[in-house]
Amino acid sequence: MATISVPATVPSPAEDCEQLHKAFSGWGTNEGLIISILAHRTAAQRRVIRDVYSKTHGEDLLKSLDKELTRDFEKAVLTWTLGPAERDALLAGEVIKRWSPANRVLIEIACTRSPEELLTARRAYHDRFKRSLEEDVAAHTSDHFRKLLVPLVSSFRYDGPEVNISLAKSEAKILHGKISEKDYSNDEIIRILASRSKAQLFATLNHYHNEFGNPINKDLKSDPKDEFLSALRAVVKCITAPERYFEKVIRLAINKMGTDEGALTRVITTRAEVDLKIIKEEYYKRNSVPLDRAIAKDTRGDYEDFLLALIGESNA
Amino acid sequence: MATISVPATVPSPAEDCEQLHKAFSGWGTNEGLIISILAHRTAAQRRVIRDVYSKTHGEDLLKSLDKELTRDFEKAVLTWTLGPAERDALLAGEVIKRWSPANRVLIEIACTRSPEELLTARRAYHDRFKRSLEEDVAAHTSDHFRKLLVPLVSSFRYDGPEVNISLAKSEAKILHGKISEKDYSNDEIIRILASRSKAQLFATLNHYHNEFGNPINKDLKSDPKDEFLSALRAVVKCITAPERYFEKVIRLAINKMGTDEGALTRVITTRAEVDLKIIKEEYYKRNSVPLDRAIAKDTRGDYEDFLLALIGESNA
Structure with a gap:
């Protein structure tokens, strides 16, 4: 369900490095050449390219890219070129520094990655920041949000x-009870959402819907302006319907007055090798406009070309 | 700092398996032979022996041992034969089922293993119980203890x-403030103890001692009967002085009216390949009796022989 296209015959990493080096050389930068290589290589291939590049040219490829490129295009290429774990570590690190209750990136990383992927990202966070993800989250957040986010990122x-059906029933009842009392940051709600397996949570939330009449996220919408309720809904959505969650992030990023390039870049680069194909379908279903057309309308230049290449809709 | 001795020339795993199989055969079991093999193989060697045994004899070695051995000796051999991660998973699983506030095993596992070892144990817990360690801890504990134990096992x-010195200073102050207010289960105390790196905690706790006059564990002793305070002291001790923590567990296990074989077996089997040599030295310093003599006095038969072999004090 990835969207990137990799050529049938992939040039050797050494050839790719030479081409990239050529793209950086002389007067101006050949952005098209950079896109034609990096947007069409898998994470494993990009890692080898980075290794070979640093051995051949004595500089990290990311540093060369950083020198040559600018603005949204630069950010997108750098984010994409990283492997998934390092990328998640950096995204988390960025967001922690300027965290606000409205930010959903930590929830997104904690709840849409597989358990093993989250571990690998936590290890990459150690390497990059010399601290643990959870200690930084704990130190930069507070109150209800800390109570929710620390177990989520530590899970x-x-x-x-x-699936344990009787457990699903009893925990659906607990969730409903606490939500009815509007005790949204109750320990039990957080414990259940942050620790149970995804399969178990599916069963619990299905039972919740069947037994109590509403999907849980409807009951968590009593005050649409409450950021904590919105965070809980994001947790549920990231776990139960990640593609619809990401569709909405893209939709809001594009529909904003002034595109939210950070969010757009984040979703495209983190999902292009995972489930972006389904996200595209969701986007079309929800907006009656193909995602590539929406992106083409809202972005331009190399940044546009690069995103379109990643979503598999260009000949670059 | 391990205590087990491995022969200069180790027999092949196939030979070991044949000898073990012989020890189980015929009338009665040859316990001495079992000890002479299993107590003198590293975790990696025991894993290969288990693999070869199950291929050759169509049964898990642990199952054969379970059939042939009894009581404390059986428990010790089985616990020892497991690899460290699987052993921790089983120890944690046992303790969670019958958890009580006085039990320190979860703290011990969470705080004396390296971060990577704890992860591996959590993965082994998934494999064994089809649930996560943290969800079981969360479901079986409550109140302050849950608030402490879940982040510890998830860390x-x-x-x-x-080390960040200014952070150490500011967090020493936070700890001292909350402890002075007797607000022992305060979020900040738990956040600091459960998330900071061991090196950072050393700096914080040293600063605490220097600045406020007492080691933190002295200030956490205002009510010696309070189990939560005792749990906090165990966290501090497991992190800062694991060998002294383990010495005390052994001392209390032996000095009890009726030895606590569970605790004795647990410490000897989990530390024999790690730091039991230092624990032995601590034991001698604190009790003026060598650990082997204390164990020999308190245990007997094959169980005694096996423990002595693991602590490196027998010719078995």
Whole structure:
């Protein structure tokens, strides 16, 4: 369900590095050449290219890119070129520094990655920041949000398909009870959402809907302006319907007065090798406009070309 | 700092398996033979022996041992034969089922293992129980203890040597403030103890001692009967002085009316390949009796022989 296209015959990493080096050389930068290489290589291939590049040219490829490119295009290429774990670590690090209750990136990383992917991102966070993800989250957030975010980013959920039905029933009842009392930051709500396996949570939330009449996210909408309620809904949505969650992030990023390039870049680069194909379908269903057309309308130049290449809609 | 001795020339795993199988065969079991093999193999060697045994004899070695051995000796051999991660997962699983506020095993596992070892144990817990360690801890504990134990077992501390001195100072002050107010289960105390790297905590706790006159554990002793205070002291001790923590567990296990074989077996089997040599030295310093003599006095038969072999004090 990835969207990137990799050529049938991939040039050797050494050739790719030479081409990239050529793209940086002389007067001006050949952005098209950069896109034609990097947007069409998998994470594993990009890692090898980075290794070979730093051995051949004595400089990290990311540093060369950083020198040559600018603005949104630069940000997108750098973010994309990183491997998934390092990328998540950097995204989390950025967001922690300027965290606000309206920010959903930590929830997104904690709840849409697989348990093993989240661990790998936490390890990359150690390497990059010399601290743990959870200690930085704990130190930069407070109150209800800290109570929710620390266990979410620390979780290592069981990833198997087993479901305990009687547990699902009893925990659906707990959730409903606390939500009815408007005790949204109750320990039990957070414990259930932050620790149970995704399969178990599906069963619990299905039972909630069947037994109490509403999907849980409808009951969590009593005050649409409450950021904590909105964070809880994001947790539920990231776990149960990640593609619809990401569709909405893109929709809001594009529909804003002035595109939110940060969000757009983040979703496209983090999902292009995962489920962007489904996100595109969701986008079309919800907006009756193909995602590539929406992006083309809202962005331009190399940044536009690069995003379109990643979503698999260009000949670059 | 391990205590087990491995022969200069180790028999092949196939030979070990044949000898073990012989020990189980015929009338009665040859416990001495079992000890002479398993107590003198590293975790990696025991894993290969288990693999070869199950291929050759169509049964898990642990199952054969379970059939042949009994009581404390059986428990010790089985616990020892497991690899460290699986052993921690099982120890945690056992303790969670019958958890009580006086139990320190979860703290011990969370705070004396390296961050990567704790992760591996959490992964082994998934494999064994089809649930996550943290969800089971959260579901079986409550109140202050849950607030402390869930982040401890979920932690993936940064493991590097970097220390932020101004942070150490400010967090020592926070700890002292909350402890002075007797607000022991305060979020900040738990956040600091459960998330900071060991190197950072050393600096913080040193500063605490220097600045406020007492080691933190002295200030956490205002009510010696309060189990939560005792749990906090165990966290501090497991992080800052694991060998002295383990010495005390052994001392209390032996000095009890009726030895606490569970605790004795747990410490000897989990530390024999790690730091039992230092624990032995601590034991001698604190009790003026060598650990082997104390164990020999308090245990007997095959169980005694096995423990002595693991602590490196027998010719078995």
